[in-house]
Amino acid sequence: MAGVRIYYFIIVYFFILQTKPVFAAFENVAFRKTADQSSYYPSWIQSASYAVDGDTTQSTCMFTNVNQPYTWWEVDLGKEYFIHQVVIYFRTNWKWRRNGIQVYTSVSPQQINTGQSCGEQITGNMDGSDIADVTSRTCDVIGRYVTLYTDTVNKGTCNLCDGGKAMDFCEVFVMGNVLPVCRNCPQPDIETQKC
Numbered sequence: 001m002a003g004v005r006i007y008y009f010i011i012v013y014f015f016i017l018q019t020k021p022v023f024a025a026f027e028n029v030a031f032r033k034t035a036d037q038s039s040y041y042p043s044w045i046q047s048a049s050y051a052v053d054g055d056t057t058q059s060t061c062m063f064t065n066v067n068q069p070y071t072w073w074e075v076d077l078g079k080e081y082f083i084h085q086v087v088i089y090f091r092t093n094w095k096w097r098r099n100g101i102q103v104y105t106s107v108s109p110q111q112i113n114t115g116q117s118c119g120e121q122i123t124g125n126m127d128g129s130d131i132a133d134v135t136s137r138t139c140d141v142i143g144r145y146v147t148l149y150t151d152t153v154n155k156g157t158c159n160l161c162d163g164g165k166a167m168d169f170c171e172v173f174v175m176g177n178v179l180p181v182c183r184n185c186p187q188p189d190i191e192t193q194k195c
């Protein structure tokens, strides 16, 4: 009887392998990819890349110029991926700039508030005190570009706490993987891994 069960298990196992796309574990596909942003703070022109350098500490953070009409940061993943989740590691001393950020994905450059929205807008108190230092949004969509956008005016609790439509964070992880190769696909495209 046990032999029959094992045989049945093997048949089901190989049936699943033949019919389901196979995803590897998700990894950060934004690491050291090309990033850009809507404005740059004077003397901080390399800022955009600091959010994809793999360092989640407060040592290498991006920030835009302040008091802009709107602001965005965007990373080009280089090719299309299945994007599961976007994880944002915020600066811990400028919390009032967190409220109002929206995460988008797209297959072409957007640099604005369009594309496929990843979950709900990041919202909380205007001073950002109730928004977690590490905040994520789920996408589960195919895309090449990930954009963070805000035109929300916030205000901190000190006199110099501008917060006006500026954005900053230390790292963005885009958790995804290459598009699945169909098991029955005779010759998938090497670059896109599509059938």
Ligand SMILES: [Ca+2]
Pocket: 050, 051, 052, 053, 054, 055, 056, 057, 060, 061, 170, 171
């Ligand atoms: Ca960083």
